[in-house]
Every structure is written in C-alpha cells, then in structure tokens.
Amino acid sequence: MAGTLKNLNVLMCGTGEYTTGWTGSGASKSDKKIGVVALTLFDLRRLGKVDQLGMVGVNGSKFPAIRQHLDENIGNVYKDFDLSFDAFPDENKVDPEAYKEAIDKLAAGDAVIIFTPDSTHYPIAIYAIERGIHVLVTKPATQLLSHHNALIEAAKKHNVVCFVEHHKRYDPVYSDAKARAKTLGEFNFFNSWMSQPKSQLETFRAWAGKDSDISYYLSSHHIDICCWILQDIAVPTRVVASAAAGIATSEPYNCVPQTEDTITLLVDWQSIKSSKHRGTAVYTASWTAPLKAGVHTLQHWYYMGEKGDINIDQAHRGYDLTFDDTGKSWVNPFYMKYSPSESGHFDGQRGYGYISIEKFVDAARSVNAGLSQPSDYDAHGLPTIANTVLTTAILNAGRISLDEKRPVGIKRDGDQWILE
Numbered sequence: 118m119a120g121t122l123k124n125l126n127v128l129m130c131g132t133g134e135y136t137t138g139w140t141g142s143g144a145s146k147s148d149k150k151i152g153v154v155a156l157t158l159f160d161l162r163r164l165g166k167v168d169q170l171g172m173v174g175v176n177g178s179k180f181p182a183i184r185q186h187l188d189e190n191i192g193n194v195y196k197d198f199d200l201s202f203d204a205f206p207d208e209n210k211v212d213p214e215a216y217k218e219a220i221d222k223l224a225a226g227d228a229v230i231i232f233t234p235d236s237t238h239y240p241i242a243i244y245a246i247e248r249g250i251h252v253l254v255t256k257p258a259t260q261l262l263s264h265h266n267a268l269i270e271a272a273k274k275h276n277v278v279c280f281v282e283h284h285k286r287y288d289p290v291y292s293d294a295k296a297r298a299k300t301l302g303e304f305n306f307f308n309s310w311m312s313q314p315k316s317q318l319e320t321f322r323a324w325a326g327k328d329s330d331i332s333y334y335l336s337s338h339h340i341d342i343c344c345w346i347l348q349d350i351a352v353p354t355r356v357v358a359s360a361a362a363g364i365a366t367s368e369p370y371n372c373v374p375q376t377e378d379t380i381t382l383l384v385d386w387q388s389i390k391s392s393k394h395r396g397t398a399v400y401t402a403s404w405t406a407p408l409k410a411g412v413h414t415l416q417h418w419y420y421m422g423e424k425g426d427i428n429i430d431q432a433h434r435g436y437d438l439t440f441d442d443t444g445k446s447w448v449n450p451f452y453m454k455y456s457p458s459e460s461g462h463f464d465g466q467r468g469y470g471y472i473s474i475e476k477f478v479d480a481a482r483s484v485n486a487g488l489s490q491p492s493d494y495d496a497h498g499l500p501t502i503a504n505t506v507l508t509t510a511i512l513n514a515g516r517i518s519l520d521e522k523r524p525v526g527i528k529r530d531g532d533q534w535i536l537e
C-alpha cells in the first residue's frame with residue numbers, strides 16, 4: 118500500500134568544496150564558496166523534505182573548522198536554517214573507512230550523497246546500495262565500466278534509487294537543446310570544449326594525474342550531455358584518445374610525470390535506426406587554460422544533425438560584470454543563486470545545482486512511500502545509474518586508449534556494455 122511521504126535522512130560523504138565549500142586549504146576560492154550539497158540539504162530540511170543529516174570525511178579534526186565556516190557563511194546569512202549534523206569520524210580520529218561506520222548507522226530507505234575523490238565513488242556507493250540505501254554519486258560515477266555495471270546490478274537487486282549527479286541535465290539551456298536535437302534527424306557531429314585555468318593544478322595537486330585525469334573530471338559533463346541527446350539516436354562504437362602534456366609537469370606546477378594537460382577523445386557513433394548513418398564526436402577538456410579568462414570554466418559545444426545544428430556557449434550567457442579591482446567576468450546565475458530572498462531565506466531553489474539534488478531526494482521519498490519504483494526513473498530519462506552507463510564506457514575507453522596507445526571498441530554483450 119502506498120503511504121505518505123516521509124522526510125529523508127541523508128548522509129553526505131565527503132566534506133570538501135562541493136559539499137561545504139571548505140577545502141584542505143581553507144574556504145574555497147572558486148564559484149562554490151559555500152558549497153552546494155549541505156546548503157541544499159539544509160534548505161530541503163527547512164522546506165520539510167529532509168530530516169536527519171550526517172557528514173563523513175576522513176579526518177575528524179576538520180569538523181570544528183567546517184562547522185564554524187557553515188555557521189558564519191550559511192547560518193548567519195539565511196533565516197531559519199537548522200545546521201545540525203552528525204559527523205564521522207570522531208574529532209580526534211583519521212579513518213578513510215569511516216564511511217562504513219556512518220552508513221551502518223543508517224536504515225534501509227535512507228540516502229547517501231557522495232562527493233569524494235573519483236576512485237572512492239565505487240567502494241562507497243556499493244557499500245551503501247548493498248545495505249538498501251539510496252545513492253546519489255557525483256560524476257564520474259565510476260572510473261571503470263565494470264564498476265558501473267556492478268552498481269546497475271546492485272541497485273536493481275536492492276531496489277534502491279541510484280542517480281549520478283549530472284546537474285547539467287537540469288540546465289535550462291541544455292535540456293531545451295536536448296529536446297530540439299530530437300527534431301534534427303540523424304546525428305552527424307558533436308564537438309565540446311571544457312577547461313579551467315592552470316591555477317586549478319594547485320587546487321587539485323593531491324589527485325591530479327594520480328587518482329584521476331582531466332577527461333574524467335571535466336569531459337564527463339559534456340559526454341553525458343551528448344549520450345543523453347543521442348540515447349535513442351545512436352550508440353558509441355570506438356574511442357581514440359590523444360593528450361597534450363608538458364605544462365602540468367613543469368614549473369611551477371610540477372605534477373606527477375603522467376599528468377596530461379589537455380585530453381581529447383574522438384568517438385565514432387553508429388545510428389540505431391539507419392545502418393548507413395554514422396557520426397563523430399570530439400570531447401576535449403583541459404586544466405591548463407589561461408588565467409584571468411573572465412570565467413572559471415570555459416564550456417561550449419556544437420551539435421550537427423541531419424536537418425540542422427545547435428551551438429551553445431555556456432560560459433558567456435550574455436551577462437558580464439566589470440569590477441575595478443578584478444576586471445571583467447562572466448557569471449552564471451542559473452547554477453546556484455547565493456543571494457537571499459526578500460524575506461532573508463535561501464533563494465536558490467531554481468538553480469540547476471539545487472534541482473539536481475532535490476530530484477534525487479524526491480525520487481527516494483517517493484520510492485520509500487511506495488508511490489514509484491526505482492526503474493520508473495530510467496524511463497523518465499533522468500541520470501540514473503542505468504541511463505549513464507555509456508558516459509562511463511566512453512571515459513574508461515579513453516583512459517585505456519591513452520595508457521595502451523590504441524583504439525578501444527565499445528559493444529553490447531547480452532544486457533551489458535563492455536569494452537574491447
């Protein structure tokens with residue numbers, strides 16, 4: 118019997134820039150100074166969708182500074198927020214497996230939101246799913262296609278919601294473009310660029326080139342958008358990668374020798390309906406773009422179909438500011454709006470960073486109440502773990518192509534996608 122919607126208990130995994138805006142080197146200097154996840158969950162608690170909150174990191178001694186940062190920048194800025202949360206591990210402990218203790222304290226039907234280094238997404242997500250916990254995991258969902266396939270299976274078996282936090286699907290421009298692309302017939306060509314300034318090599322020093330690469334970090338966004346647009350139109354069949362290098366590994370950045378600067382994936386796509394139509398996609402990402410470019414993330418793409426094309430420059434949205442001391446900058450108010458409402462409350466409920474988390478909370482509550490099934494969200498075209506498998510297939514194939522200097526095939530084997 119379908120019941121009423123209960124408020125969701127949520128554990129945040131990761132305590133860093135995206136969750137709180139607090140990083141290893143103090144408050145973030147990026148466009149996410151007060152984070153996204155905790156702020157959104159505090160607001161969803163104020164609005165009656167979320168109940169208990171928890172946060173798990175590795176080093177418990179960071180929590181006093183994090184709580185102070187949240188008090189000063191969120192509690193003192195927006196009215197009526199309850200900032201309470203349970204913290205793991207304890208303040209005097211360092212424990213990379215504290216997530217297990219924190220997840221063990223949850224009950225089936227509760228949820229976790231994972232914003233941790235790329236290589237930790239899979240172990241945390243699978244641990245949670247196997248205990249009946251709903252999961253929202255940031256991109257790249259996993260680094261290996263085999264891990265992505267395992268999450269699809271586990272989520273199905275345990276009947277939980279598992280979404281990948283591909284917030285760009287809720288960007289009003291991208292979701293409009295996806296609908297219009299459908300009217301352009303067969304796919305022919307896609308070209309995307311996403312880059313951040315070289316200074317990010319300092320910010321990402323702990324993992325750049327060691328734990329993950331710039332393609333996983335940035336191209337994941339546009340690869341997912343392209344896969345989403347093409348989901349009923351074409352399938353990827355082959356990936357060849359090329360990487361520029363030499364800037365990250367030189368002064369003053371001195372990243373580990375295997376760090377690439379700019380990675381390009383060249384992907385062949387085969388039409389689903391027409392054996393004679395093929396398309397090509399080129400996805401490029403860089404973390405050695407110029408400093409002082411006026412935007413933190415340059416991001417644009419071009420789509421050409423049989424009957425027309427689409428051009429999107431998401432970095433320059435016709436809205437720029439100039440300040441005497443910092444010069445010109447292009448800003449993006451559609452993602453997170455941090456300025457309070459007339460009444461002094463948080464006012465960013467229409468930002469696509471917020472919507473992405475709210476959609477997951479709504480889905481988990483609805484499933485808990487028996488009002489929907491996790492598979493319903495696959496049919497709705499949301500970024501579920503099942504609907505995002507080709508994004509991981511392409512990223513993983515790109516990494517193999519770079520490491521083994523060869524093209525990598527993608528094909529369907531029974532009900533799974535595999536790499537050749």
Ligand SMILES: NC(=O)c1ccc[n+]([C@@H]2O[C@H](COP(=O)([O-])OP(=O)(O)OC[C@H]3O[C@@H](n4cnc5c(N)ncnc54)[C@H](O)[C@@H]3O)[C@@H](O)[C@H]2O)c1
Pocket residue numbers: 130131132133134135136139140141149173174175176213214215216232233234235237255256257334
């Ligand atoms: N910052 C962004 O703008 C952004 C946007 C979208 C997605 N992401 C994704 O978020 C992830 C990183 O999060 P971030 O940007 O907040 O980075 P961050 O480095 O600021 O924070 C990472 C956090 O993960 C924690 N952590 C590391 N290992 C852990 C473990 N075993 N258990 C629990 N916590 C652990 C660290 O303590 C830290 O608090 C990456 O996968 C990245 O692709 C980041």
